[in-house]
Amino acid sequence: MNWEDEGLLDGLETDEERAGRRELLDRLHAEGCTVDELKRAVAEDRLALLPLEKLLLADRVYTHAELAGLTGLPREYLDADWKALGMGAVDDDTPVASEATLGSLRAVKSMLDAGVPEQRIIELTRMVGDASARLADATLRTLADTLLQPGDSESDLGLRIVDFANALMPQLGEMLRGPMELHLAQIVRQEAVTRVERERGFVAGARRVAVGFADMEGWTSLSERLEPADLGEVTQRFVDLAGHVAVAPVRLVKTIGDEAMLASEEPEALVAAALELVAAAEGDDLLPPLRAGAAVGDALRRAGDYYGRPVNLAARITAVAPRGGLLADASTREATADSFAWSEAGSRTFKGIDGEVALYTAERG
Numbered sequence: 513m514n515w516e517d518e519g520l521l522d523g524l525e526t527d528e529e530r531a532g533r534r535e536l537l538d539r540l541h542a543e544g545c546t547v548d549e550l551k552r553a554v555a556e557d558r559l560a561l562l563p564l565e566k567l568l569l570a571d572r573v574y575t576h577a578e579l580a581g582l583t584g585l586p587r588e589y590l591d592a593d594w595k596a597l598g599m600g601a602v603d604d605d606t607p608v609a610s611e612a613t614l615g616s617l618r619a620v621k622s623m624l625d626a627g628v629p630e631q632r633i634i635e636l637t638r639m640v641g642d643a644s645a646r647l648a649d650a651t652l653r654t655l656a657d658t659l660l661q662p663g664d665s666e667s668d669l670g671l672r673i674v675d676f677a678n679a680l681m682p683q684l685g686e687m688l689r690g691p692m693e694l695h696l697a698q699i700v701r702q703e704a705v706t707r708v709e710r711e712r713g714f715v716a717g718a719r720r721v722a723v724g725f726a727d728m729e730g731w732t733s734l735s736e737r738l739e740p741a742d743l744g745e746v747t748q749r750f751v752d753l754a755g756h757v758a759v760a761p762v763r764l765v766k767t768i769g770d771e772a773m774l775a776s777e778e779p780e781a782l783v784a785a786a787l788e789l790v791a792a793a794e795g796d797d798l799l800p801p802l803r804a805g806a807a808v809g810d811a812l813r814r815a816g817d818y819y820g821r822p823v824n825l826a827a828r829i830t831a832v833a834p835r836g837g838l839l840a841d842a843s844t845r846e847a848t849a850d851s852f853a854w855s856e857a858g859s860r861t862f863k864g865i866d867g868e869v870a871l872y873t874a875e876r877g
Contacts, residue, residue, distance in 0.1 A: 513541055520554050532665025533559070539667075540566070560670040561652075567674055567681075571610040576602075579609055583617045589630065590617075596634050597641035639816060719813065722782035722844060723822045724774045724806040725830040726754070726789050731770035734800060749799055753792045757785040765817060771830075775818055779808050779847035786838050787874060794836060805830030808843035821865070828862035829871065838874040845872040 515521050515537050524530045537550055540562055553559045576594070580587045594608070602608055609617070620633060659672050728734070728750060735743055747769065754772035758764035762785045765773040772789070776782040786804045793802040807829060809822035825841060833839035845854045853875035859868045 513538070513547070518547060518551070520550060529665060532667040536560070536563075536665075536667040536670055539563070560666040561673070563670045563674045564677055567677055569607075571612075572607040573611075574609040574614060575605060575607055576609075577604055579614065579617060582614060583621050585617060585621050585624075592630075592634055593617075593620075593637050596637040598638075598645055599641075635814070718810050718820065719777065720809065721811045721813075721818060721822060722776050722779035722806060722808045722847070723811065723818060723826040724782050724786045724804060724838075725826050726772050726774070726786060726802045726804040727830060728770040728793075728799065729801045729803055729835055731800070746798055749796065750793075753789055753796070753799070757788045757792065759785070773818075773823075775811075779806075779844055780851045782806060783838065783840070783844065783848050783852055783874060790836055790838060801835045803830060803833035803835055804838040805833045806838060806840040806844045808841065808847050825862065825865055825869065828865060829869075832860070834873065840872055840874065842870045842872065 515534055520537060521530050521533060524533060536559060540550060540559075541547070543566060545562065545566070550559070550562075553562045574582070576587060576590050579585065579590055594602075599608075623633060624630060655673055655676060659676060660669060664672075728746075734746070738746065747767075750770070750772065751767050754764050754767060754774070758774055761778045762774055762776040762781050765775050767773070774782060774785055774789075776785070783806060786806060790802045790804050793799045805826050805828070807822040807825040809820065809825070811818040811820035811822050813819075822843075829839050829841065839857060840854075848854075854872040855875060857871040857873045859870045861868055
């Protein structure tokens with residue numbers, strides 16, 4: 513194939529760059545990539561990653577229609593499952609699933625036949641899709657940062673990433689399975705199914721929990737001043753610190769930009785983690801000061817997140833918390849009075865929260 517005539521060497525300035533691209537184009541074309549596919553990859557500046565894409569999708573052999581026939585699952589369910597994973601629309605004749613996927617969908621069919629609601633399984637799928645998307649993004653960036661070397665041609669980088677992925681992929685499943693089993697065991701260890709729940713035949717889900725938020729003061733002005741790369745470094749440092757303080761029984765529920773949400777069924781642990789996070793930011797030259805808020809109450813846990821009054825209240829309290837401090841409601845103070853000293857901070861009303869809320873500031877020791 514004359515790649516120059518196809519316009520796929522346009523814009524390359526050196527003989528080394530052209531030779532590297534020719535080598536990669538020849539290999540990809542020999543492995544089944546069409547010229548149009550190669551042109552799209554070049555236009556989108558992702559030719560070096562195309563070998564990895566082909567590797568990851570090499571075992572996809574079943575279309576959605578074939579999966580429906582082999583698993584007994586309705587096509588409507590398979591379409592909903594695909595969307596829940598976060599995948600875009602595909603043609604009916606595009607292979608989307610491997611033998612492993614076929615096995616997992618057969619397990620799903622057994623769960624549905626056993627009476628597990630379809631909505632709950634789709635909820636799990638959505639969680640898997642969200643977590644997988646974030647993990648995939650972080651993995652690819654880590655690989656690129658680690659494997660990219662000065663002066664690399666597209667062929668050098670593409671093949672180096674594929675070689676590394678070939679060595680990694682057989683272990684990836686176990687890397688994910690191990691932590692999943694540990695977290696399941698930890699949750700089971702902390703759970704209790706009451707007599708009432710056994711009689712009713714379901715777990716209500718709502719439980720008393722301490723919820724805390726911490727956010728970076730002056731985030732809007734900071735994001736306007738910093739370059740994207742520098743802003744990314746700030747947010748990553750914040751996420752790292754939040755993850756560091758979130759030691760069981762405290763969970764880092766989520767981070768959104770300048771804000772982190774923590775939760776624990778042990779209020780003392782939640783308050784200690786929030787104070788540690790605020791103090792850690794003060795000692796970090798890269799981060800702006802934090803402010804934190806906390807509340808205790810009954811919340812519903814779904815899909816790894818929490819919903820209910822303590823979540824809403826903790827978020828409202830955080831917005832008025834003092835710089836470098838932790839502000840909390842009376843329930844938090846009462847639940848932790850033996851472990852922390854608190855000072856009265858007045859009371860106020862919050863949008864969407866009934867009545868006046870008495871507030872207290874944690875004394876940092």
